Amino acid sequence: MSFTTIEPNAPVRLYRSKLFVPGSRTALFEKAAASAADVVCLDLEDAVAPSDKDAARDNIVAALHDVDWGGKTVTVRINGLDTSFCYRDVIALVEKGGERLDAIMIPKVGCAADVYAVDMLMTQAGDFVGRKKRIGLEVIVETVLGLTNIDEIAGSSKRLESLHFGSADYAASQRMRTTNIGGGNADYVMLTDTAPGRARDRHWNDLWHYPLFKMVQAARAHGLMAIDGPFGDYGDADGFRAQAMRTAILGCEGKWAIHPSQVALANEIFTPPEKEVERAEAILAAMKDAQGKGLGAVALKGVLIDAASIRQADAIVRQMAMIRERTKA
Ligand code: COA
Numbered sequence: 001m002s003f004t005t006i007e008p009n010a011p012v013r014l015y016r017s018k019l020f021v022p023g024s025r026t027a028l029f030e031k032a033a034a035s036a037a038d039v040v041c042l043d044l045e046d047a048v049a050p051s052d053k054d055a056a057r058d059n060i061v062a063a064l065h066d067v068d069w070g071g072k073t074v075t076v077r078i079n080g081l082d083t084s085f086c087y088r089d090v091i092a093l094v095e096k097g098g099e100r101l102d103a104i105m106i107p108k109v110g111c112a113a114d115v116y117a118v119d120m121l122m123t124q125a126g127d128f129v130g131r132k133k134r135i136g137l138e139v140i141v142e143t144v145l146g147l148t149n150i151d152e153i154a155g156s157s158k159r160l161e162s163l164h165f166g167s168a169d170y171a172a173s174q175r176m177r178t179t180n181i182g183g184g185n186a187d188y189v190m191l192t193d194t195a196p197g198r199a200r201d202r203h204w205n206d207l208w209h210y211p212l213f214k215m216v217q218a219a220r221a222h223g224l225m226a227i228d229g230p231f232g233d234y235g236d237a238d239g240f241r242a243q244a245m246r247t248a249i250l251g252c253e254g255k256w257a258i259h260p261s262q263v264a265l266a267n268e269i270f271t272p273p274e275k276e277v278e279r280a281e282a283i284l285a286a287m288k289d290a291q292g293k294g295l296g297a298v299a300l301k302g303v304l305i306d307a308a309s310i311r312q313a314d315a316i317v318r319q320m321a322m323i324r325e326r327t328k329a
């Protein structure tokens, strides 16, 4: 390890699925609260029309007090810093939102100063009303500026808990020639070389690999959670699963659900498979035994395990303990 260690910047939260609910659709609030999502996000930004912004803000402030959100993490997505709604969102939530709010999500963050500005407003408003609980911050990386400045953003505030990747706005910002939200594009392919007598294969590539990889890397380097954003075609469960599985393998802890049907899919994919948990538990037991005998590296079922295996296994076992705690009857 380096002499520089990475400390978690955030409280430990279970974050397999984050269900979005437009702040203007109050009939959905109780349904979201009763859902199996680990996290709920009440939205003030793109799911709310400009003419509804004030009413949606009032709805959300009321719901933070009135709805029983159970053990969920409750977050609110505010409007971006380039709008005239942003400061009003922050002040209303912090001054009037009560103590149930866990985190504020900032969209389209471009540089560390964006986070600094919101943090400053939150701190002033929180001190003014004598808030007891710390409200966290979450950032959506969904512009080329945000991705370019991702390291300084990831280290920008003690309140910061997670980075999220938003594919639709990111694609627009980079002027990518695609309109799908997450998932594949049939034209983003490699053709295998020509070979006599053989048809050429088309290999689909992952449009989102580079920004997601970069985001997970920056998040982890700063002790933050990394969360994959939306998958727009909510009728395509297989497409969602495939996208979620790729990002789970890359290191994301969860994924947004933009429709309730995606909650169970995200919970399924971001719960470590039983076999993986069993192996992780076996690794920890074997390494404990090995350490007792003064050994550093041993074999488990013909595969090398050592101190790095303990760190990998420990992360899986701790994640599973949180899931068991959340889902116990
Ligand atoms: N949270 C909780 N419940 C929801 C929900 C949500 N986000 N979206 C739909 N539901 C409920 C519906 O009320 C309906 O309930 P019912 O069976 O009791 O009648 C059920 O789930 C099925 O809904 P459906 O008719 O398929 O969806 P819809 O046409 O009402 O809405 C969307 C579809 C996509 C517009 C809606 O899911 C939505 O607004 N999602 C969030 C969008 C968002 O916030 N985007 C911003 C982030 S990208």
Ligand code: MG
Residues within 6 Å of the ligand: 046, 107, 142, 166, 169
């Ligand atoms: Mg967006």
